[in-house]
Amino acid sequence: MSTTETSPKTTAGVPTVPPTPSRVKDIVRQLVGTPRVIVGLSMIALLLLFAFIGPLLTGWDIGERDYLALKSPPSPEHWMGTNATGQDIFTQASAGLQKSLLIGLLVALMSTAIAALVGSFAGYFSGIPDRALMWIADLALVLPSFVVLAILSKHFGGDGGWFVLVILLAGFSWMVTSKMIRGMTISLREREYIHAARFMGVPSHKIILRHILPNMSSLLIADATIAVSTAIIGETSLSYFGLGVQAPDISLGVVIADGSRFATTAWWMFLFPTLLLVILVLAVNMIGDGLRDALDPQSKSRRS
Amino acid sequence: MGKFLVRRLLNYVVLIFLATSFAYLLAATNLYPRGYFEQMQPPPTPEAVNAQLDALNLNDQTPLAQRYVTWLTGVVQGDFGQTIQGRDVTDQVWLKAGVTLRLITVATILGSFLGIAIGAYAAVRQYRRFDKAATVASFVVLAIPTVVIALSVQIGATAINGALGFQLFLFSGEYSAGFRGEWWELLLNRLHHAILPTFVLAVALFAAFARYQRNMMLDVLGADFVRTAMAKGLTRRKALLKHALRTALIPTITYFTFTFGLMVAGATFTEKIYGWHGMGAWLIDSISQQDVHVVAAVSCFMAVTIMIASFLSDILYAWLDPRVRV
Numbered sequence: 001m002s003t004t005e006t007s008p009k010t011t012a013g014v015p016t017v018p019p020t021p022s023r024v025k026d027i028v029r030q031l032v033g034t035p036r037v038i039v040g041l042s043m044i045a046l047l048l049l050f051a052f053i054g055p056l057l058t059g060w061d062i063g064e065r066d067y068l069a070l071k072s073p074p075s076p077e078h079w080m081g082t083n084a085t086g087q088d089i090f091t092q093a094s095a096g097l098q099k100s101l102l103i104g105l106l107v108a109l110m111s112t113a114i115a116a117l118v119g120s121f122a123g124y125f126s127g128i129p130d131r132a133l134m135w136i137a138d139l140a141l142v143l144p145s146f147v148v149l150a151i152l153s154k155h156f157g158g159d160g161g162w163f164v165l166v167i168l169l170a171g172f173s174w175m176v177t178s179k180m181i182r183g184m185t186i187s188l189r190e191r192e193y194i195h196a197a198r199f200m201g202v203p204s205h206k207i208i209l210r211h212i213l214p215n216m217s218s219l220l221i222a223d224a225t226i227a228v229s230t231a232i233i234g235e236t237s238l239s240y241f242g243l244g245v246q247a248p249d250i251s252l253g254v255v256i257a258d259g260s261r262f263a264t265t266a267w268w269m270f271l272f273p274t275l276l277l278v279i280l281v282l283a284v285n286m287i288g289d290g291l292r293d294a295l296d297p298q299s300k301s302r303r304s
Numbered sequence: 305m306g307k308f309l310v311r312r313l314l315n316y317v318v319l320i321f322l323a324t325s326f327a328y329l330l331a332a333t334n335l336y337p338r339g340y341f342e343q344m345q346p347p348p349t350p351e352a353v354n355a356q357l358d359a360l361n362l363n364d365q366t367p368l369a370q371r372y373v374t375w376l377t378g379v380v381q382g383d384f385g386q387t388i389q390g391r392d393v394t395d396q397v398w399l400k401a402g403v404t405l406r407l408i409t410v411a412t413i414l415g416s417f418l419g420i421a422i423g424a425y426a427a428v429r430q431y432r433r434f435d436k437a438a439t440v441a442s443f444v445v446l447a448i449p450t451v452v453i454a455l456s457v458q459i460g461a462t463a464i465n466g467a468l469g470f471q472l473f474l475f476s477g478e479y480s481a482g483f484r485g486e487w488w489e490l491l492l493n494r495l496h497h498a499i500l501p502t503f504v505l506a507v508a509l510f511a512a513f514a515r516y517q518r519n520m521m522l523d524v525l526g527a528d529f530v531r532t533a534m535a536k537g538l539t540r541r542k543a544l545l546k547h548a549l550r551t552a553l554i555p556t557i558t559y560f561t562f563t564f565g566l567m568v569a570g571a572t573f574t575e576k577i578y579g580w581h582g583m584g585a586w587l588i589d590s591i592s593q594q595d596v597h598v599v600a601a602v603s604c605f606m607a608v609t610i611m612i613a614s615f616l617s618d619i620l621y622a623w624l625d626p627r628v629r630v
Binding site for chain 1: 319320322327331334443446450451455572573576587588591599
C-alpha cells in the first residue's frame with residue numbers, strides 16, 4: 001500500500017481539495033486497458049454459455065445411454081463423441097463444467113472470507129489471538145489436505161454431498177492468503193484514520209469490518225479469483241482417483257478421469273473435457289492476474 | 305540466530321505430532337478395516353475377524369482412546385504398527401520414502417532453479433520476446449492440473465515410442481523388473497525411468513516459480529538500491545545478480561514453503577500414474593484397503609517433509625536477509 005493514498009473518507013470534508021478521482025472509474029478504465037482481463041472475461045462468458053445452454057441444445061440427458069453408439073467418435077449425433085457406456089460427452093462436459101464452476105466459485109468465496117477474517121483479526125489484535133490464529137494456520141498447512149479429503153471422500157456422495165467437498169476444499173486453502181492479510185493489517189493498524197476510529201470508541205470488530213477489510217478489497221478480489229482456479233484444479237486431481245465429486249453428481253474432473261482411461265484409443269473422451277478445463281483455468285488466471293495488476297497499488301509501480 | 309532456529313524446530317515437532325495424530329484419529333473413525341476382512345473369500349467368522357482386528361489394533365469395538373494410546377506408544381518407540389496385511393509399516397516406510405524423496409528432491413531442485421532463473425531473466429527483459437514467451441508458457445502450464453500433465457506426457461511418450469519403434473521413454477515403474485547388470489547399468493536403468501516423472505513434477509513447479517520470481521524481480525529492479533549499486537560503479541550484471549536478485553529471492557523463499565505442500569501432493573499423482581511404489585501411491589492404495597496405520601504413517605511423512613522444507617527455507621531466509629540474523 002502506498003502511503004500517499006488516502007481513503008475518500010478523510011478528504012471528503014475539506015473544501016479546498018479538488019474532488020477525489022473516482023476509484024471505481026479509475027479501475028474500470030484500467031481493466032479495459034488490460035487485454036488479458038478482456039480476453040479472460042470473454043472466454044469465461046463463452047464457457048458460461050456452453051455450460052448453461054449446452055445441455056439444452058443436445059437431445060441427450062446426462063446419464064442417458066445410446067446403446068447404438070458406444071465409444072463413437074464425434075458425429076452430428078454426438079458432437080463430442082460418446083464414452084464406453086454410450087453417454088454423450090458434450091452433455092457430460094457441459095454439466096460437469098457447471099458443477100466445476102460452482103465448486104470453484106463457492107470455494108473461492110469461502111476461503112477468501114475465512115482468510116480475510118482470520119488474517120485481519122490476527123493482525124489487528126496481535127498478542128495471544130494473533131499467535132493462536134497463526135498457529136492454527138500453520139497446523140492447517142502441515143496437515144496433508146489430500147489425506148483428509150481422501151479419507152472423507154465417502155461423505156461426498158448423495159444429495160448435496162458435493163457441498164461437503166466444497167467446505168473441505170475451502171478449509172484447506174485459506175492459510176497463505178490469511179498470512180498475507182495479517183501482514184497488511186499490521187501496517188494498516190497504525191494509520192491515522194484507524195487511530196481516529198479507535199479513539200472515537202468504535203468497537204474493534206467494526207473497525208476491522210468497516211475500515212480495514214474494505215481497504216484491502218482489491219487484494220481480496222484478485223486473490224479470490226486465483227482461488228477459483230486453484231479449487232477447480234484441486235477438485236480435478238481428486239476426481240482422477242475417484243475421491244472428488246461422486247455420482248450422480250458430475251464435474252469436469254470426473255469426465256476427464258473417465259476419459260483418461262481411453263485417452264489413446266478414444267481421444268475425444270479425454271481431449272474435449274481437458275481442453276475445456278484448461279481454457280477455464282487459463283481464463284480465470286488471466287482475469288486474476290490482470291485484476292491484481294490493475295488493483296494492487298504495489299504492482300502499479302512496476303508497470304510504469 | 306541459533307535460538308531462533310531451535311524455537312522453530314520445537315514448534316515443528318509439535319505441529320508434526322498434532323498433524324499425525326489428527327490423521328490417525330480421522331482414519332480410525334472413517335475407514336472401515338472390518339469391511340476389508342469381511343469381504344474375504346471364503347468369509348471368515350466374526351470371531352476370526354475380531355481376532356485379526358485385535359491383533360492389528362484396528363478393532364472398532366475397542367474404544368478409540370485405547371486404540372490411539374496403543375498406537376501412540378508404538379510410534380514414540382519408532383513403530384508405526386502393522387499394515388492391514390500384517391506387515392511392519394516402519395520397514396516399508398524407509399523403502400517407499402526413499403523412492404518419493406528421490407523424485408521430489410530432484411524435481412524441486414530442477415524446477416525451482418529453472419523457474420527462478422527464467423523468471424528473473426524475464427523480468428530483466430520485460431516485454432521483450434523472451435519475457436512474453438516465458439509468460440505464455442507459465443500461464444499455460446499453470447492452467448493444467450498435474451494429473452493431466454502426467455497423463456499427457458505419458459500419451460506423448462507412447463506416441464514417440466511407437467513412431468521410433470523402440471523404447472526411448474519409459475513410463476511405468478521405477479526400474480525394469482528382473483533387470484540385472486553392473487551397478488552403473490542399474491543406475492542408468494533407474495535414471496532412464498526417472499526422466500519422465502521428474503520432468504512432470506519439475507515443469508509444474510517451474511511455472512509457479514517463474515511467474516512469482518518475475519513479479520518479485522520487477523518490484524526490485526526499479527528500487528533505489530539497485531540504482532545506487534550501479535552508480536557506485538558495479539557492472540549491470542553484478543548489480544543485478546548480487547543486489548537485485550538476492551533481494552528478490554527473499555519472498556520467493558517464503559513462497560517455496562507454501563508450494564512444497566502442493567508439490568508433495570503432486571508427487572502422489574505422478575507416482576500413481578507412473579507406477580512408482582512411493583509414499584503417494586501407497587497412500588492411495590491404503591485408503592482403498594482401509595489401512596489406518598499406513599495412512600497415519602504417510603501423513604507423518606508428508607508433514608515431516610513439509611516441515612523440513614520450511615526449516616530449510618528459514619535457514620535460507622536468514623542467509624539472504626541479514627535483518628533476521630540479529
